[in-house]
Amino acid sequence: MSFEYLTNVPLYKAKEDYIEFLTKKGFTHEAETIPVFEAAGRITAEAIYAHICAPHYAASAMDGVAVNAKDTFGATETTPKVLPQDKYIVVDTGDPIPDGCDAVIMVEDIVKTEDGCITIHESASPWQHIRQIGEDICAGEMILPSFMPVSPSAIGAMIAGGVLEISVIRKPVVGIIPTGDEIIPPCTDPKEGDILEFNASIFSSMVKNWGADAKIYPIVPDKFDEIRDMVKKASEECDMVILNAGSSAGREDYSVSVIRQLGEVLYHGIAMKPGKPAILGCVGSVPVLGVPGYPVSGIIVVEELLKPIIEKWLKVSADERIYEKATLTRPVVSGLKYEEFVRVRMGYVGGKLMASPLSRGSGVVSSFMKADGILEISQETEGYEAGKEVTVRLLSKKEKLENTLVVIGSHDPLLDELADMMHIDNNDIYMSSSHVGSMGGIMAIRRGEAHAAGCHLLDTVTGEYNISFMKKYFPAGGAKLIRCVGRQQGLMVAKDNPLGITKFADIKNEGVRYVNRQKGSGTRILADYLCEKEGIEQSEIYGYDREELTHTSVAAQIASGSADAGMGIYSAAKLYDLDFIPICIEEYDLIIPDHAWDSPMVKQLIETLKSDTFKEKILSMGGYTIENAGEEIIIK
């Protein structure tokens, strides 16, 4: 199979042209009438006028007496006037002004006499202390113009104005059609080769956030006729359609042909990455968007190309995108053929906003979930070097970034538990952790990119962990070493150890497929050291070049049968019910730069490390020892 992109149109032009194209096809909003009580957040479809005045009667604005002002004329301090009982009526605030009265005198300003008369020392001016009809809203007055969002107070104003039903813009319905032979509905036990359908759930949540409704259609197999029939049905039932290809190549051929047969295709192929194979088409006046199957590509295409159409329907301005300057921690390379969207994690370290590029695999949905921002690299730019100040579009709030503890370094599942406990203890504090190994963590601290780094580096000469590395990489100080946990390292092997592995050297045995950690990780350094100690050539070990980034992913490979052995910690082996051959207990500590020491995030970190809850959790995970966690290790 093969497919050709007919176009490589720049994104901004694709957006503009698509709106113009759709408008010519007759694409526009529809209205509906709803009770005003349900109108919050909706958009008016026409101007709304008050039916009655609010207040709708002249009301007393004070507790006191209502009078005819003329009866009071002439009253002064020296020549008070007495009003008999039939010349005044007692009123409370909010009471209607009785017929024949046109002024209110406050209760404080009258003197009651025993015979029921009142004495006043000042004349009342007509309409004093009276809340006039229409003081708030007059009948016939425009309460809201067309195409305006309805706020809670506007609902109050409309009810006050006697408006109980209003015409609003109907929420557009976005039909979402998942396709693909291998795509199956979400479940917990997919078979090999099955791909779980989750794009539709992502897209439907996105469009609902933007004020639309979503309708998810059943998964359609890769058959032209069936796809065509479903697109036809959806374009009749919905206001916009997302046709979501599967993840295998060539699928888009069906989409573009289907849309061409039923309607028209404006562009197939946008100069953007991810998202290049997008199709902008229509059936009648209904926009039909062909969206690539990889979730990250899909998210970006829907955000960039469907959101403006929903906004066009709803007559709302696009949300302002918030951009901030940030320092790039790693280089990013980009092609000149397209505009590129790179997801980054972000955090303020030492007062500077840092941006670390995340995995660019467009199949990795978790990278989108973790992203705090998007670095938009224009088509003319070939990328940026590390350390470069770039402008990033924020996905997370700046406030959140200011309260995020940035942890870069060695991986341990306890970091996620720490993140959880810190956020439970203080809902305003967050953690973001990146796994780049112990050496990567030291470098990140040195470059000022992190508040903390997990580290477990063995000095093979002294047998000590971490301390000599602190001396070497922070010779002038500037960072503290904080005790965290002792943890059991060893070889993870399949349940019941079918290959009979009993010691490290066994990993070079015939038939053993090893899975390694990445270079620079403490566990890799340990494995390299053990090879040397045992006199094993790395090339003797099958799979020694196969690298995973976490203990958990090493365990996952072994559990699935795609590898037979790998170095890792006991808690990962336990999680996957693997057998474990202990090798050593190592110290996993945290390096914290002095400049971060007084931040609320680090204070919370230390507090949580010292807590009993943390200790209990860690011990329940297995393979850990914990003593004096959160204390500084004094380096002499």
Added chain:
Amino acid sequence: MSFEYLTNVPLYKAKEDYIEFLTKKGFTHEAETIPVFEAAGRITAEAIYAHICAPHYAASAMDGVAVNAKDTFGATETTPKVLPQDKYIVVDTGDPIPDGCDAVIMVEDIVKTEDGCITIHESASPWQHIRQIGEDICAGEMILPSFMPVSPSAIGAMIAGGVLEISVIRKPVVGIIPTGDEIIPPCTDPKEGDILEFNASIFSSMVKNWGADAKIYPIVPDKFDEIRDMVKKASEECDMVILNAGSSAGREDYSVSVIRQLGEVLYHGIAMKPGKPAILGCVGSVPVLGVPGYPVSGIIVVEELLKPIIEKWLKVSADERIYEKATLTRPVVSGLKYEEFVRVRMGYVGGKLMASPLSRGSGVVSSFMKADGILEISQETEGYEAGKEVTVRLLSKKEKLENTLVVIGSHDPLLDELADMMHIDNNDIYMSSSHVGSMGGIMAIRRGEAHAAGCHLLDTVTGEYNISFMKKYFPAGGAKLIRCVGRQQGLMVAKDNPLGITKFADIKNEGVRYVNRQKGSGTRILADYLCEKEGIEQSEIYGYDREELTHTSVAAQIASGSADAGMGIYSAAKLYDLDFIPICIEEYDLIIPDHAWDSPMVKQLIETLKSDTFKEKILSMGGYTIENAGEEIIIK
């Protein structure tokens, strides 16, 4: 009736103490389990871990052939290797890696021979071009910590990780109890003395915006036992309760006694305005908030005191309040007894953000609807002078304020129609108009506070409108006069003219109650001029001091029978089906300062003024002539 406030506690302290008080009473969130598909925007109640790996099988990352890497070892450019048919399997992207294979060679890198063998020129390294198990998410990995909002991409990650149900924080249910003998459910024909209930609809929309649910109870009359029973019921059925007093004084006595009888009252009376009579109490662990009846007071109390409790339940940080510096157009006076919240309209004029205080009547719900910001005046501050730079909390988006045409000056209902048409023509453009009369408009333009001012000022010497005033107030230029409409001024009187008024002088007749416009308005200046011309003393006219701010509200007084005559324009009389005695046709034009001339708002204004749609609308309103609207009037 009377009531005493027991406390005058500062707002910040009331907030802090209330949360602490409630926490001690056992106030906390509850969780519920929901399908992950419905979880967007909800908050996790516990950490969520993946059940399966994503991908859950090793998959080909390319179209090509799967092989056992060992079979390829040794292949080079010069010594290619041939693999027979049983040593490779064709795979597409996404296909599972067949048993016995551990590498994929791209289709581009193989040469097929006729007998079905393939030739390769490079050895494959184990696991090349294979998407590893768990590349995205590993089983057992934490996908989301506790108390985190669920984003669309997190929903994708959870489904990919085999998580189909999650525990989220249940939305708290806010019970809303309206009380008051005179309060009636919303309707379009209230009787005199009836007060339409709309606070509950406002509060319910507000709390829904903040992530809660609302339950509105039936209106309870002012009877202690009935209020008590309803509060008891609501505190059993809901997680928080708003007890909304009616608008008449003394009502709060019931509220505070009811809460005291059922539970406890922490504070009654907060040092804030509006909102002073708020009651902070509880029944068991359920917060019960006594909220004043005036809508503006109620809105502020619910925002300041209930929102933090909802956030506490939901474990979310408060939305960041956005503050901007702005120039105050009018002085604001505030007491030292309380913190004050003054609603302001805002707009950028000549690059400066201006803030104009709105009506401070706490019964005026439309003022909240129109507010773009809130000026928070601390208890220590007695107020600010006009021209002072103050810090205002924004309610409208800055973007909207930048695109708002600020019109200050003479009132005409056509301004609302213009606002509507401009926004329909360009959804990004808004208008805010304030009615301060023609002279007020000229002054606002001179002070740089407005982009346009409606003006209809008669030079009684020349008989010309507006031009001589332009010469007088803009002697050096700096503003243009733009033709708008001719409009019919006259006397509005009740339908069928029961008092037989036929000319202006008749308003001094015995039994005629006049209603006037405010000083500085063109219509008032006209009335004053007519008095002088006819030799009438203003004091001879009953009600000449009674001032309304718009033509519409003058008409509303006459239509309701609370006045007999008033000067105004024909379209207002027509709107209220009043009789009309024509007096003159005047020119209503717009003054636009030169600095605003090139702004998109003024460009749109001129375009809309010149449009046929505007002309048609204006003529349909009656009493207008329109010719060359939008053209500049050249002043010689």
